[in-house]
Amino acid sequence: METKDLIIIGTGPGGYDVAVKAAKAGLQVAIFEKQYYGGTCLNVGCIPTKTLCKNAELLEEIKAAEDFGIDIKESSLDMSRVIARKNGIVEKLSGAIEALMNTPGITFVKGDAKFIDAHTIGAGDQVFTAPNIIIATGSTTKFLPIEGAHSKGxxxxxxxxxxxxxxxxxxxxxxxxxxxxxxxxxxxxxxxxxxxxxxxxxxxxxxxxxxxxxxxxxxxxxxxxxxxxxxxxxxxxxxxxxxxxxxxxxxxxxxxxxxxxxxGREANLSSLNLDDVGIHYTKKGIEVDEYMQTNVPGIYAVGDINGRMQLAHAATFQSYVALDHILGVESQIHLHVCPAVVFTSPEVAIIGKTEEELKSAEINYEVHKNMYRANGKALTMGCDEGLVKVLTDTEGHILGAHILGAHAADLIHEFALVMNESLTIDILRNTIHAHPSLSEIIMKI
Structure with missing residues (x-):
């Protein structure tokens, strides 16, 4: 059995990045992975889905080409090449994470990790002990409990x-x-x-x-x-x-x-032997405090496994909060300021509270809206369907921001920055934005 400073279970967004940060901070790290580098997000989630989103976007642009004065006689979709491109991107990024696992101070272990005791993790004949453990085993697909849910189709x-x-x-x-x-x-x-x-x-x-x-x-x-x-x-x-x-x-x-x-997806709680260690959990996931620490001191759970927010970037920053706590550093990360994006066509991006939540909590708020169709850049792109909706308190502090439209995933971060620093909407209005750009929709909110 080897002794380390930190053990991490899972090489998804909540595992591989924090392993590198921990090693660079001087910790000796062991990280376990039973399936593939990068976890669900990289292999069967965020990245491959967004690769297909780009294919869909190109097809829609081709269909709209005549509106731009471009005559495209014929086009077709070759799914085998679409999938091959997706696989190539995944392999490239997976290879990059594999290389990161060779960072000095990191010991990579291939295997299905299980708790032997509160500070000992094993996979096969490889056993490690550490005062601190981060569980980042992600989630798995839910199925409705109905007849035919697992049929061939x-x-x-x-x-x-x-x-x-x-x-x-x-x-x-x-x-x-x-x-x-x-x-x-x-x-x-x-x-x-x-x-x-x-x-x-x-x-x-x-x-x-x-x-x-x-x-x-x-x-x-x-x-x-x-x-x-x-x-x-x-x-x-x-x-x-x-x-x-x-x-x-x-x-x-x-x-x-x-x-x-x-x-939906559910926390991947199986096979960890959580009951034997006494870690508290529900169907939603492992219970954690504001530092992502479980009821067992030194054991942390980040990402989908704790059920708080099933987003890859949430998992990453939760792992940073956990590492800060392990290192005895006061974290500067505000986990409640976390954007979420839906990569439909058009995109949707949100951060903070919805209008329904504010109404339910009987919080006084003001609504500010601006439409994509009023923006010059959006019209040139042929993307005039969209809306920016901002909810503020009476002093102008942003309580929630919601975008429907082209590049919503990129635009939402202006609001994230303002909310993270507890600034007001006037900061955005008084900041010079390039013209013509979609960001002017935000400036003129």
Whole structure:
């Protein structure tokens, strides 16, 4: 058995980066990985999905080329090449993380890590002990507890990312982030897409105004939505599949050639032996305090495994907070200021509170809006559908910011910076922005 200063379980966003930071801070680190470098995000999540989003974006631009005076006679989609490009990007980034695991001070262990005791981790015959342990084992796909949930025609996001054909009819169960991204992608690829969502609106945690506008735009693109609909079963129907659901008490169904199960993800708690160590957890995930520390001193849990915020960048910064606590350093990271993005077409980005949350908490607020159609750059891009909505207190401090439109994922960080420093909306209005640019939508809010 070897002794280290820190043991990390998982090389996803909550593991590999903090391992390097810890090693550079002088700690001796052992990091375990049972599957692949980079975790879910790199291999079957964020990166490969966004690669397909780019393919979808190009297809939509080609379809709109005539509006720009460009005549494109013919275009086609070669899914085998699409997947090959995606795999190449993943392999390149995975190789980069593998190289980082050779950083001096880091010992990489391939294997399924388990707790032997509160400060000892083993995988096979390799056993390490350390006063500090960070659990970053991520999450796994949820399935509805319904008949046919695991039938041949049902796939998860993992299988969708390796699909080398475009299904004629695709039914997406779940109108959350994952479901909508794939709905948007395969709509652009040519699938007839139907989204079945249990809640009254898509993107349930998001601002209702933004979600409704996004649904309207996607509907114009040809995506069909069944809102407030509970899926009750999946059955074979000749050479296709029947998704049965209840809508306002009425039983309905949709026929599909392929079904994407996208009803969320759950903490990957299995196989760690948490009960033997006495670590407290619920179905949502491992319970942690503001330092990401569990009830067992020296053991931390970051990212999807703690269920607080299922975002890759949240996992990374939670791991930084944990490391600061281990090193005895006062953290300067504000975890509550964390943007989230949906890479549909157009994109959605949010940070802070929604209007519904402020109303529910009876907090006084002001609403500020600006439309993409009023922006010169947006018009030149042919991206005039969109909205920036900002919620402030009476003194102008930003309580929440919500963007629907082109490059929302990039624009949201202006608000992140202002919120992180507890500044007011006037800072944005009084900062010179380049013209013409989409950022002027924010400046003129």
């Amino acid at each position: 049902v796939v998860t996001s993992t299988e969708m990312l390796n699909l080398e054909y475009v299904p004629k009819r695709l039914c997406v169960i779940g109108g959350g982030v994952i479901g909508l991204e794939f709905a948007s992608i395969f709509n652009a690829f040519g699938s007839q897409v139907t989204v079945v969502e249990f809640c009254k609106e898509i993107l349930p945690p998001f601002d209702r105004d933004i979600a409704k506008r996004l649904r309207t735009i996607l509907k114009k693109k040809g995506i069909e939505f069944k809102i407030g609909s509970a899926v009750v079963g999946i059955k074979d129907a000749d050479d296709a599949y029947l998704v049965e659901f209840e809508e306002k008490g009425e039983k309905k169904n949709v026929t599909s050639d392929l079904i994407l199960m996208a009803v």
